[in-house]
Structure formats: structure tokens, C-alpha cells
Amino acid sequence: MNDLSTILSEPVARLGASTITLGHALAFGALLFLGLFVALVVALWRSAKARAVAAAEAADHARDAEARMAGILQSQAEMQGRMGAIAEVFGARQAELTQSIGQRLDAMTGRIGQTMTEQTKSTHESLAKLQERLAIIDVAQGNIQSLAGQVVQLQAILSAIIDVAQGNIQSLAGQVVQLQAILSNKQTRGAFGQSRMEAIVADGLPHGAYEFQATLSNGSRPDCLVKMPNGAPSLAIDAKFPLEAWNAIRAADGADLQKVAAQAFRRDIEIHVRDISEKYLIQGETQDTAFMFVPSESVFAEIHENFEAIVHKAHRARVVIVSPSLLMLSIQVIQAILKDARMREQAHLIQGEVIRLMEDVARVDERVRKLQVHFGQSAKDIDDILVSTSKVTKRGQKIEALEFGAQPDGDAGPDGASRAPAAKADAGPRVADSKTGQLRLRVVEGDD
Known part of the structure; x- marks a missing residue:
């Protein structure tokens, strides 16, 4: 024991007047080791705490990501439901269009068959009388051959019409698939409404009786300008498709959201009506009434069912809101007017031939x-x-x-x-x- 004390008391170094013994050096080393150990423990504790905080933050981020993913999945499901409803609506419209075309073709075939039967009967009676009185068989045979040629030509025309109708139906079925991409973009949606309006007008009226994107005297350019006969002012037609506001109405859950969406929809329609009334109703140049074409039957039904005030306001502004079916009916009426005008113009020629x-x-x-x-x-x-x-x-x-x-x-x-x-x-x-x-x-x- 005394030897250990002696060893520890031996001087190791001297700093000025102080003498540093081996015991002092060992005690300082022990204190230094203890301080380093405590610092290492504190560093490890802080690292564990930082990892725990990072893990908690990662868990919070994971929960936020899961919530966002659930919201995205819910939005995707709602979008799929809406697209399914749109597909059903267009499928019903396609069936109605097919049925309407079939009925018109059947009626046209029946009328043509009846007319041909009556003409054939009258021709045969005339030929029989001529045979009884004159026995002129060659003239009768010539008439019958001419009539047979006309029947063959008529059958060819009907076959061509049916082929064109079937091609249009197949084309419409292909276009329904692309409707989602078209309606998602505002510019393509506007082009879709305008192209549908142009197709209806071009199918119903002869070439030269209408003009697309015509410039009026005030610099405005309606989507379509239908030229009326006898120097009457032209009829302006403009296509509008307020799909975003209508989708907001359909997607609104509560009464407040429904009210806000309805106000936005009403505001959009009123802006469209006012623009058409101010730009396209020109005294002496256009008719005192213009058409606002809505290329969706469901949107048109929503306007007339829940926004009757907008319809009355449009009537007071001399703007008529029309759907594809109403525009087609109006075009048929205009076609009948143009046909009657052409018949009146050709009446003297017909009288001369008679x-x-x-x-x-x-x-x-x-x-x-x-x-x-x-x-x-x-x-x-x-x-x-x-x-x-x-x-x-x-x-x-x-x-x-x-x-x-x-x-x-x-x-x-x-x-x-x-x-x-x-x-x-x-x-x-x-x-x-x-x-x-x-x-x-x-x-x-x-x-x-």
C-alpha cells in the first residue's frame, strides 16, 4: 500500500510552481475519460431522439400521403361514375338516332314504293288503253323499260343512302369513345359543339344556303349564318357548351354548394345570351331572333327544368336556346322554306314543260x-x-x-x-x- 502511494506521489511534470504527480495525471485522465463517456451518451441520446422525431414525421407524411391517395381514388371513382353516366346518355342518344333514321328510311321507302306503284298502275292503264285502241306495242315497251331503269336507279340511291346512314352510325359509335378526352379540354369542347352544329346544318341545308364563321358589319363572327330566301335577313346561330358549371352542379353535395354552382351556371348562361343578343342581332342584316345552340340534350333539359327564368330572359333578349334535336327540326323547316322558294322560282319552267x-x-x-x-x-x-x-x-x-x-x-x-x-x-x-x-x-x- 505504501509502495502504491509512493508510486502515485512521484512527480511526473512541473508547471511553474505546481508539481504534477502520477496520481494527479491518472485522476485527470479518469475525469477526461468520464467526460468523453458522458458526451458520447448525450450524443447517442440526441441521435435516438432525432431518429424518433424523423420516424414520427415520416409516419405523419405517410398518413398524409394515404389520405391524399384515398381522396384521389375517390375522385377517380366519381369520375368513372360520371363517365359511365355520360356513356349511357350517349348510348341512348345513339339508339334514338338509329331508330329515328330507321323510321325515316322506312317512311321514305313506303312513300317511294307507293308513288312508284301508283305511277306503274297509271302507266299500265295508259298502255292498255293504247294497246286496245292503236295496238302500238313499241311505245309501251319503251315506257316500261324507262320506268324499270328509274326503279333500278331509285333502288341504287336508296342503297347508297342506307350505306351512308350506317357509316354515320358507326362513325358516331367511334366518336363516343373519344368524348371524354374532348370534353376535358375547354377548346376541344368548344370545337366539338361547333362541329356538331356544323354537321347538323350541313346535312340539312344545301351548299350555299349557309356560311360558317361569317363576319358581320360590326366585326362579330357567329359560328353559323343561315341565308334566308327572297332577300330576307340571315339567321345567326352560335354554339355554347357551359359544361364546367353544369358538372359543378352535378358534383355539388350540400345545399350551399348546389346553390353556388347554380349561380355560376346561371351567370354563364346569362353572359352567353347577352353576348349573342349584343353582337349578332343587327337590324336589317340579321333576323330579329338568334339561336344559342347547346350541343347536349342533358344540359338543355337542365336549363329548361331548373332555370326557367334564364329561358324567359333569353326570349326577352330574342335569343332562342336550342338542343341538337330542336336545331335539326328548325333546319328542316328552313329547308322546306328554301325548297318552296326554289319551286316558286322554277314554276314557269315546270309550266312550260307541262x-x-x-x-x-x-x-x-x-x-x-x-x-x-x-x-x-x-x-x-x-x-x-x-x-x-x-x-x-x-x-x-x-x-x-x-x-x-x-x-x-x-x-x-x-x-x-x-x-x-x-x-x-x-x-x-x-x-x-x-x-x-x-x-x-x-x-x-x-x-x-
């Missing part, structure tokens, strides 16, 4: 009557010739009979008298053997 046709018929009737007179005169001449030949034949037979009765026998007695009747009796069978004489004698006897 007059020339009546002149041809009159000449045919005159020639037929002359031919009938010739036939009657020929028949009368033949009858006169038959009477003359019958008389000549009768006289020749009488002369022949007299020659047989006056033949001398050489006896003037009773035997001679008995031979004369026998000769007459023999003369009778000879006359009967002459077929021509018998035929002529019968004719003479009938005349007597």
Missing part, C-alpha cells in the same frame, strides 16, 4: 284519230269488195247451173224430160264440192 307535254299528247291523239279513220275506211272498202265478189260468184254459179240444165240429150220425149231433173240433181253436188262457191253462196244468202 304545256309542251300536252302539245305532244294532242299530236299523238290527232294522229291516232287519223289512223282510226284510215282503218275504218279500209274495213269499209274490204266489205264492199266482199259483197262484189259474192255477187260475181253467185252469178257464175247460176250460169254454171244453166249450162248443165240446157245440155242436149238427143231425145225430146219424156225420157229427155226425166234426164233434165237428173242433170239438175247432178249439178247440185258439183256446186257443193266447190268450197269457194259454197262460202260465197252462204254470204249471198245471208245478204238476201
